[in-house]
Amino acid sequence: MDYCRIRLFSVSLRYINLIVKKAMRKARVLFISSEIHPYMEMTEQSKVARHLPQGIQERGKEIRTFMPRFGNINERRNQLHEVIRLSGMNLIIDDTDHPLIIKVASIQAARMQVYFIDNEEYFQRKHTIRDAEGKFYSDNDDRSIFFGRGVLETVKKLGWAPDIIHCHGWMTALIPLLIKTSYKEDPMFHTSKVVYSLYDDAFSEPFNNNFAKKTLMEGLTEADVKDIKDPNYVSLTKLAMNWSDAVIQSSANVHPDVESAFKKLSKPTLGYQNPEDYVEAYDNFYDEAVIEESVLAE
Numbered sequence: 001m002d003y004c005r006i007r008l009f010s011v012s013l014r015y016i017n018l019i020v021k022k023a024m025r026k027a028r029v030l031f032i033s034s035e036i037h038p039y040m041e042m043t044e045q046s047k048v049a050r051h052l053p054q055g056i057q058e059r060g061k062e063i064r065t066f067m068p069r070f071g072n073i074n075e076r077r078n079q080l081h082e083v084i085r086l087s088g089m090n091l092i093i094d095d096t097d098h099p100l101i102i103k104v105a106s107i108q109a110a111r112m113q114v115y116f117i118d119n120e121e122y123f124q125r126k127h128t129i130r131d132a133e134g135k136f137y138s139d140n141d142d143r144s145i146f147f148g149r150g151v152l153e154t155v156k157k158l159g160w161a162p163d164i165i166h167c168h169g170w171m172t173a174l175i176p177l178l179i180k181t182s183y184k185e186d187p188m189f190h191t192s193k194v195v196y197s198l199y200d201d202a203f204s205e206p207f208n209n210n211f212a213k214k215t216l217m218e219g220l221t222e223a224d225v226k227d228i229k230d231p232n233y234v235s236l237t238k239l240a241m242n243w244s245d246a247v248i249q250s251s252a253n254v255h256p257d258v259e260s261a262f263k264k265l266s267k268p269t270l271g272y273q274n275p276e277d278y279v280e281a282y283d284n285f286y287d288e289a290v291i292e293e294s295v296l297a298e
Contacts, residue, residue, distance in 0.1 A: 026062045031049060033169060034169050036049040064162070071124045073116075100117070122139070142214065152179075162188075163192065164290055170201055173236045176194040181220045181224055182219035197248045198247065204233070208231070212225040246290050247268075247270075
């Protein structure tokens with residue numbers, strides 16, 4: 001009986017210490033998106049990825065924001081410059097080395113920096129996901145792998161451990177998987193919780209058949225990627241939802257198969273929010289459904 005009381009007191013004290021520790025510093029939210037306005041044209045995703053970080057920062061949290069450096073982003077007009085201390089590493093994808101270049105720019109009105117993941121082969125072309133004729137780029141699968149790993153490796157170099165990693169859109173869909181497998185023991189991400197946002201961004205073209213194999217790296221097995229053996233938008237999005245800690249429907253309309261899977265999730269979810277209310281709703285969701293649950297789980 002005494003042992004049980006001591007054990008209960010010890011556990012309770014640990015919870016209190018964790019809560020106090022988290023309260024002593026601002027919560028940190030890492031935002032990752034393939035689109036951010038004004039660097040990309042105005043879409044639902046680019047608008048959310050622009051205004052949500054600003055709103056969350058104004059509500060008292062620390063933020064970092066990442067996106068790809070697509071070739072149609074004007075570096076001079078947007079004042080992008082390379083961060084030499086963060087650049088210089090190579091990422092191996094499909095047995096080939098690919099140099100990682102990091103650039104940064106500021107949205108002055110929001111007091112917000114945006115980090116850009118760049119690579120000459122993958123991103124320095126005049127279009128984003130499709131070419132001038134509307135053809136889906138055949139290496140979009142490799143580009144998504146490079147982008148996801150590039151963000152995580154850059155965050156490690158920054159030495160900035162996020163409490164929440166909020167992923168926006170299909171190009172970030174591998175990040176929840178990476179956080180829970182290859183990066184799960186890394187001190188920067190050991191306690192990070194992943195939130196995945198669903199958008200109306202479906203594509204009909206399949207990825208390359210060896211996509212699942214190309215994602216493999218240390219800590220990531222074939223069993224972990226069995227759900228993308230048939231690599232397409234729906235299977236990739238389901239993979240992201242399954243490996244995330246929480247999921248948000250950020251578009252009023254999403255792919256019907258994705259919406260069906262979303263409604264069946266047994267983890268914290270947040271339905272579509274009106275544009276006027278989503279910053280407050282997302283912030284409350286972070287605090288109540290993600291951060292508090294994380295403290296109790298620890």
